[in-house]
Structures are given as C-alpha cells and as structure tokens.
Amino acid sequence: MHTCLAFFIIGFLVSTTNGFYSSSDDVIELDSSNFDRLVMQSSDLWFVEFYAPWCGHCQNLAPEWKRVATALKGSVKIGAVDADTHKSLGQQYGISGFPTIKIFGSNKRSPTNYQGGRTADAIVEQALSQLRTIANERLGKRTGGSSGGSSSSGSGEKDTIELTDSNFDSIVIDSEDMWLVEFMAPWCGHCKNLAPEWARAATELKGKVKLGVVDATVHTQLAQRYGVQGFPTIKFFPSGRKDGQAEEYDGGRTSSDIVAWALDKFQANVPAPDVLEITNQAILDDNCAEKQLCIISFLPNILDCQSACRNEHLTMLKNFAENYKRNRWGWLWVEAFRQQKLEDSVGIGGFGYPAQVAINARKGKYVVLKGAFSQMGISSFLKELSAGRLTSPLVPLNGVAEGKLPTIIDSEPWDGQDGTLDIVEDIDLSDINLDDDDSDKMKKVINYRCPKFFQNNFTLSMQSLSVYARLFARAISSTEAEHILFNGLLRLSSSSVHATQSSNSLAITYPSTAIKHAVHLVTVSSGYSSHDNNEYECITKTKRRNSLIEQKPHPSNVYGDDAFFITKHRLGDFLGVADGVGGWREHGIDPSLFSRSLMDACKSLIDNKLIDLNPLTLKELLSKGYKQLLEDKQCIIGSSTACIVALHNEERILHTANLGDSGFVVIRKNTIVHRSQEQQHYFNSPFQLAIHPTIKDPRLIADSPDLASVTSFDVEENDFIVIATDGLWDNLPDATILEEIKQIKVS
Structure with a gap:
C-alpha cells in the first residue's frame, strides 16, 4: 500500500510539472509534428518560445507569455516549444539557453531572436512593431529614405556612412570597429525598400556596430573585390584587425532583423570580462551592483597555493569568463581571510578554500558552489546559473542591509609572486604545564615555522597549531625534540586534553x-x-x-x-x-x-x-x-x-x-x-x-x-x-x- 502510494505521488508530480501550457491557454503548443505546418507554411507573424520545464526563468515567463497570447489573439500567433522534450527542434534553431524567443516574420527561414524585456507589455509592444513593419512592407510603404539608398533621411541619416573605393580601407578595414556594409544600386527596388530599415538599424546599433553603404554602380572596384552580383548585398566585417575578408549577411531585411543579427555578432565578439581581485569597495560595487550576477571565487592563501597554483585557478576562471561573456556577469576573486565581512555574508570562512559563490546584488541573494572547485564542478554550476536551473535556491546575504553589498577593506593587490612564511619570534607558552627544560625546547620547535595566521588566532587555532607542529616531528624523528614535542602537544592542543x-x-x-x-x-x-x-x-x-x-x-x-x-x-x-x-x-x-x-x-x-x-x-x-x-x-x-x-x-x-x-x-x-x-x-x-x-x-x-x-x-x-x-x-x-x-x- 505504501509503495503504490509513493509511486502515485511521484507520477503525479512529474505529470503536473512537465508542461507550462494547456489547451485552455491561448498559447499554441508546438512540436516536431506540427511546427512546419503551423509556423513555416503560415503567412502569420509568429513569436515562439523555446523552453525547458526545469528552467526557473521559463517558469517565471509562463504567466507573462499567456497574457501576451491573450492580448494578441487574432493578430500575432504565440507559440511554445518544450525544447527539452523536442531536442531536435531546438537544435534546428540553435537553442543553447532557456527561454529563447524566436520571431518568425516575413522570411520564415531566417527567424530572429527577441531581445527585449520579459514582461507582457514589452513583448506585446515589440510584436505590434513587427506587425506594423510587415503591413508597411505589404503596402509598399516607406517611412523615409533617399531614393539612392546611400543614406537615409530622418534620424538615421547621420548614422549610416557612405563608403567609396577611396575611403573604404581607411574607414572599414583599418578600423577596430565591427561593420555591416550594404552594396546597393540606385535603381534597385529592394534597395529602396531596405533604405529606411537600414537607417533605423544604424541608429539602434550606434556605439556597437557601424553600418555603411556602397553605391556598387559607381564604386565598381569594391563590388568586384567582394564578388557582388546582386542588390542589395550585405557584408559583415568583424571587429579588431581585419584581413580584408568578409562574411555574408544571412538575416532578414527589417530593422529588427538587422539589429538582432548584428547584436548576436557583437556579443560573440566582445572581449571577455576581466577576472578582478577585490581590493576595494569600488571593484565589488562596479562588478556586482549593476550586473545580473557576479561570480566571486575565494582562493586559498598564497602559502597554501603558491603562484603556479593560483595562476592555474585564475586561468581556469578567465576561460569561464570567456565562455560566459554573453551573460555580462561580473567576475571577481579574493584571497582567503582578506575580506572577512564578504566571507561572512556568504557563509564562507575559516577553511574549505577554494570556494565560489554567485551573488545577485539587486535581490541581495547568493548561492554557493556545492560541487568541487574544478573544471567539471564549476562548469556544472555555471550551466545551472545560465539556464536558471539551480539545485539550491538563492538565499539572502547574511548581515547586509537590503540593496547593499558587504563592506570591503582596502588592501594591496597580489604581486604575482610566491608567498613566504613569517617566522614567529615569540609565543607565550607560560600557561602550558611543561617542565622548564622542555618549555624552551618546545618553543623552539613551534617557532620553527608557525604561520602568522596561527599566531594571530592562537586561542582559536589550538588544534590547527598542534597538527601543524606534529608534521615537524617527522623531520626530527627519533630525537629528544620529538619526545618533547609529543608530550608538549598533549597539553597544548585543546583536542588532546585527555x-x-x-x-x-x-x-x-x-x-x-x-x-x-x-x-x-x-x-x-x-x-x-x-x-x-x-x-x-x-x-x-x-x-x-x-x-x-x-x-x-x-x-x-x-x-x-x-x-x-x-x-x-x-x-x-x-x-x-x-x-x-x-x-x-x-x-x-x-x-x-x-x-x-x-x-x-x-x-x-x-x-x-x-x-x-x-x-x-x-x-x-x-x-x-x-x-x-x-x-x-x-x-x-x-x-x-x-x-x-x-x-x-x-x-x-x-x-x-x-x-x-x-x-x-x-x-x-x-x-x-x-x-x-x-x-x-x-x-x-x-x-x-x-x-x-x-x-x-x-x-x-x-x-x-x-x-x-x-x-x-x-x-x-x-x-x-x-x-x-x-x-x-x-x-x-x-x-x-x-x-x-x-x-x-x-x-
């Protein structure tokens, strides 16, 4: 009886958590069997969410997505794909994180990523804008733009740059900027339709990606150089040093399509964030307060993990920062015991280094890496964070006021060198019941190499000190000092009183x-x-x-x-x-x-x-x-x-x-x-x-x-x-x- 009941409860829980949407919602459930028929063969505008049932962010989006579907019913189709179940469909559209929202507009073969907020209002606003663009395209309407297409009237005119045979190399090839370049012809109807979209995209991408225009009928050398055979042709030039080679643009021709495609490239090409040592309050605030998350690693004291060991940790963290740079997280590290208030706020301290936490400063919450501080352990932790699927919940920071971060004490940055042990000149052992002769010898043995940390925390570190000293007994095995050390430690260590x-x-x-x-x-x-x-x-x-x-x-x-x-x-x-x-x-x-x-x-x-x-x-x-x-x-x-x-x-x-x-x-x-x-x-x-x-x-x-x-x-x-x-x-x-x-x- 008990066994049957247990199995029933488990089965019930699974069945009620696998899907977010039902037939009573206005959200259309899509899968491999109906996607092509409902979406790809449709003339409607589709917004499709790719989600996973275990994804926390997807669970938060579900009620908003239902509101969007109800608000846009009859105007825009709102769909959802369980990409965890229908993996092949997710792979077909390059889904690597959840939730991902794809917009299937006029060109169903080139969907774009939705980049806006995850509220019903923001999604509806974007959908209506897309709907308006499609309607204008069907009416043959233009919202502005010169007939030649080399520039656009309105606010976007100054943001598109006219390129020629003579200035192309100096402006594009020799620059560090990322470029999208349109090759057009004044008589081309498609070029005329593209002009206002190109101008709007240039304005939206200002400061990230530059947009240029080449009249290929005039500047024929450039057209031949890049194999332009039809109009409009759009070429992409990455940031940094360029070898003159270009990548073919394969996105849609609306401003939102162009912006989404360019932002994907921009995010993929931005440099990885630095992994910074926390040495003052500004470093913590700048890299935590305004970030979705900041990843903080607590590395061992330099005596426990010398420069080669520490650099190995830092190299691994930098690689993770590169892999997750699109998330725009902050990446920080601090040496053990350096920032006690920070350690206390996230429940780390005393031992167990290296360790890692992720802090959501806006919510004032954190979660601790519970696996090993290793390639595999951290990778699993970051994947959970990125997907919104945490095995442990975020918990409030300890002893930190709402909206604040822990107080940081100014400290000197690591100099990149190995650490050296401090020699303790004197520890008062007057309260330890040793024979007079033994006492002096005992001091010598312990003072031999007692780290400053133990000296400063002597009353709290008896057991650690005794273990530390015992190791040295092996170096002086079978000597009088060994006998003295053993007898002395029996009295010295709080863990060995009896x-x-x-x-x-x-x-x-x-x-x-x-x-x-x-x-x-x-x-x-x-x-x-x-x-x-x-x-x-x-x-x-x-x-x-x-x-x-x-x-x-x-x-x-x-x-x-x-x-x-x-x-x-x-x-x-x-x-x-x-x-x-x-x-x-x-x-x-x-x-x-x-x-x-x-x-x-x-x-x-x-x-x-x-x-x-x-x-x-x-x-x-x-x-x-x-x-x-x-x-x-x-x-x-x-x-x-x-x-x-x-x-x-x-x-x-x-x-x-x-x-x-x-x-x-x-x-x-x-x-x-x-x-x-x-x-x-x-x-x-x-x-x-x-x-x-x-x-x-x-x-x-x-x-x-x-x-x-x-x-x-x-x-x-x-x-x-x-x-x-x-x-x-x-x-x-x-x-x-x-x-x-x-x-x-x-x-």
Missing part, C-alpha cells in the same frame, strides 16, 4: 616492511590512536556519553575527534584515519567515539579476517567495519570521514578507499604525484559514515560506504605516502608538507 601517550600515537613515519625501502608511510591525526584507551575506559566513556545526551557537556569532556590505526599483515601494510564530526558535541555526544570505534573495527577485521587484498578490499573493509558499528548502535552514535590505504606485500601497488575530506597524498622526488579526491555534499559538509539517534537536526548527514572513492596505482622506491584528516590538509600548504618530508632521511 589523550594518553602510546607508542604509535599522533605522528609516525617508518619504512614499509612490505617492500624493503620501497615507500614510507606517514599518518597524522589530531586526536587519538585507535588503541590509546583500553576496553574498560571505552565502556566508561560510552556510559558517560549516554548520561550527557540530556545535558550540556562540561568543557573538561572535550576530546580529540580523530583516530587512526597502523597494522602489518601478511598481505601488506595498512593505515587508516577517521575524523569524528565535531558538531555532535552540541547533542552531548563525544565525536571521537565513532571515529575510534570505526578504526578499531577496521583494524580488527584486517588482523583477524582478511584473506585477500585487491582494488575493492578496502571499500569492503570500510563497509564491514561500519556494519559492526550499526549492530551496536545503541552504544555508538556519531559520524566521521574515513580513509584507508594498503601497500601490497609483494607488488608495489597502493590500494586506497576514501570517504569525505580525510585523504592521502603520494610524494615522489619532492612532488605530489597522487592525491585523494575530496568528497563534499556542499561547503564544510563532507561525505561521512553516520549512526543517528532520535535527534531532529536538518544538518545530519549519512552516506553509504559504497560511495567511497577507490583507487589503485603503482608506487616507486622512496615514495612517501601521507594519510591524514582534514586538520592537516586545511591548514598546511603543499609547499610546507613537501619541505618537511624532504628533511626525512631515507636509509
């Missing part, structure tokens, strides 16, 4: 025994090893968590959210990391419990039940480990990302499975040659395995382990494989990771 030291906690590097001296496996976690606590402690913590669900947790119950495991098996070496989702603290739940339990389950499966290692093994392992947690869901509540890698014992093959924004990189000769693909539902919401209690929270996400990204590839001697949670990837630039890995001595 962690207990173990032989494999926090950060480890070692040559893999699977293939002697083949690769080095590195793991980084900002919380616990999966085996830091014994079974009794785990049970005790679980009971404490259950008792805290109904009350706000005390600060002393804040635990590290991450967990990892390392294990050796006859088939190979295995590493895994999991990042517990910190938002569970709001519900009184320890985020680390889920991640630790997941890593425990996976390690146990490897140690006790693993019989084969192939490209799908790790996904199956993740699935089975998750299933164990589900079977014990009365005890374990939470969610986490996860990444597991395995180095085959006999072959130099690395198998990986990654879900969410934890992940790995493979470093070869100080270059990152492989990187896991981050999986995000939307900004700051990674894919995650989850077990949900009866908590009503729209932010709760649960993904299947089947969604884990699986890869297998060869590794080489002395490769380094770094596997870590997002605490590392969000806070360390690649350059720093490479620099520190380079310092590890390979025996």
